[in-house]
Amino acid sequence: MLMPVTKTDRLGVMSLFWCYGVAMTNRYTHLKDLFEACKTKEVEDSAPEPEEQSGDSSDDGEASGESEMDFLRNLFSKTLGISGEKVLDELTLEGVARYIQSGACKNIICMVGAGISTSAGIPDFRSPETGLYANLQKYNLPYPEAIFQIDYFKKHPEPFFALARELYPGLFKPTVCHYFIKLLKDKGLLKRCYSQNIDTLERVAGLESEDLIEAHGTFYSSHCVSFMCRSEYSMDWMKVKIFSDDIPKCEKCNSLVKPDIVFFGENLPKRFFTSMAMDFPRCDLLIIMGTSLQVQPFAALVGRVSKSCPRLLINLEKAGGADPLLGMIGLGGGMDFDSEKAYRDVAHISTCDDGCLALADLLGWKAELEEMVKREHEKIDSKAKEEQANQSAVATGKAETGKAETGKTKAE
Numbered sequence: 369m370l371m372p373v374t375k376t377d378r379l380g381v382m383s384l385f386w387c388y389g390v391a392m393t394n395r396y397t398h399l400k401d402l403f404e405a406c407k408t409k410e411v412e413d414s415a416p417e418p419e420e421q422s423g424d425s426s427d428d429g430e431a432s433g434e435s436e437m438d439f440l441r442n443l444f445s446k447t448l449g450i451s452g453e454k455v456l457d458e459l460t461l462e463g464v465a466r467y468i469q470s471g472a473c474k475n476i477i478c479m480v481g482a483g484i485s486t487s488a489g490i491p492d493f494r495s496p497e498t499g500l501y502a503n504l505q506k507y508n509l510p511y512p513e514a515i516f517q518i519d520y521f522k523k524h525p526e527p528f529f530a531l532a533r534e535l536y537p538g539l540f541k542p543t544v545c546h547y548f549i550k551l552l553k554d555k556g557l558l559k560r561c562y563s564q565n566i567d568t569l570e571r572v573a574g575l576e577s578e579d580l581i582e583a584h585g586t587f588y589s590s591h592c593v594s595f596m597c598r599s600e601y602s603m604d605w606m607k608v609k610i611f612s613d614d615i616p617k618c619e620k621c622n623s624l625v626k627p628d629i630v631f632f633g634e635n636l637p638k639r640f641f642t643s644m645a646m647d648f649p650r651c652d653l654l655i656i657m658g659t660s661l662q663v664q665p666f667a668a669l670v671g672r673v674s675k676s677c678p679r680l681l682i683n684l685e686k687a688g689g690a691d692p693l694l695g696m697i698g699l700g701g702g703m704d705f706d707s708e709k710a711y712r713d714v715a716h717i718s719t720c721d722d723g724c725l726a727l728a729d730l731l732g733w734k735a736e737l738e739e740m741v742k743r744e745h746e747k748i749d750s751k752a753k754e755e756q757a758n759q760s761a762v763a764t765g766k767a768e769t770g771k772a773e774t775g776k777t778k779a780e
């Protein structure tokens with residue numbers, strides 16, 4: 369029998385376990401990857417990025433020279449503790465808006481966490497009292513985290529798929545904040561969005577694979593777990609399997625197929641590390657939303673931008689103070705909103721939706737953003753209605769066929 373727990377609660381606990389697990393089991397293993405990324409950084413940075421044009425009217429010359437300079441500047445400032453130049457005229461949302469409007473800010477990176485999806489009905493996984501440990505008892509797990517442990521999953525996939533069935537993504541609409549990120553893309557300002565979320569709402573809002581780094585994976589695609597095979601399967605394929613009570617098996621080799629979410633004991637996607645090394649030195653503005661910056665290696669990304677790059681946090685509380693361990697090895701780069709030395713970090717304490725609306729207002733984009741949210745939500749609603757209508761039409765059709773057949777039998 370089901371425990372009296374809502375769907376969103378279950379999604380909450382899944383996220384909790386993923387993120388907690390990623391935090392605990394990957395914290396130190398990923399430090400190694402981080403070092404690898406640092407080591408290859410110089411080489412990668414000096415290679416011009418294909419999407420950047422050499423004909424750019426930038427006053428600093430070639431992209432390669434610029435990147436090398438950025439790298440050296442970062443390295444020296446990290447080593448010597450030199451702070452960067454002050455770019456914002458004021459450490460406020462208004463200051464950030466003026467910077468965006470100045471034209472000097474061309475590459476914005478967004479880093480987002482569960483807080484951007486709470487207004488969609490998906491609770492912040494750090495919210496206490498979700499009561500979800502209790503819900504997991506019905507699966508007779510040796511311990512609750514086992515449901516997301518890759519070794520346990522390979523032997524006992526049933527609990528995971530039973531839970532996945534109950535909380536499959538697709539019932540939620542992207543938030544104002546998701547559409548604000550889409551608006552940044554439409555304005556040609558979005559370099560990349562780094563997300564910790566697995567709810568796929570960034571994609572629903574219109575971001576494409578190339579715009580997005582899903583650091584903790586996604587339900588959007590699935591792969592065969594066999595290292596020899598690794599066949600890819602779509603979200604639709606997985607959905608059919610999950611809702612037909614089937615354990616998804618590879619059509620080529622009959623191994624298990626798992627959604628591409630990062631389980632405990634699994635590495636973060638390779639693209640996370642390669643893109644990180646390419647993107648962050650080129651970032652002109654970092655916007656961090658809806659994350660308490662406690663999960664590594666994600667949280668350490670804030671220290672990967674240049675010392676002069678302004679960082680805006682939109683969150684319900686301040687976050688991202690220096691991690692003592694990472695600080696010691698030069699990867700700290702913690703946020704500084706309030707000290708006398710503060711020169712580039714801005715904290716806007718609000719919900720992500722309110723913060724994005726306020727920023728959009730300052731930029732003169734508010735009406736456009738609200739129109740986008742309205743239009744896109746209407747689209748999603750009408751699509752859902754259509755699907756519902758189709759389903760009931762199929763049901764009615766079956767019933768009518770049944771009636772007709774009954775009538776025919778009677779007539780005979």
Ligand SMILES: [Zn+2]
Nearest residue numbers: 592597618621
């Ligand atoms: Zn396979």
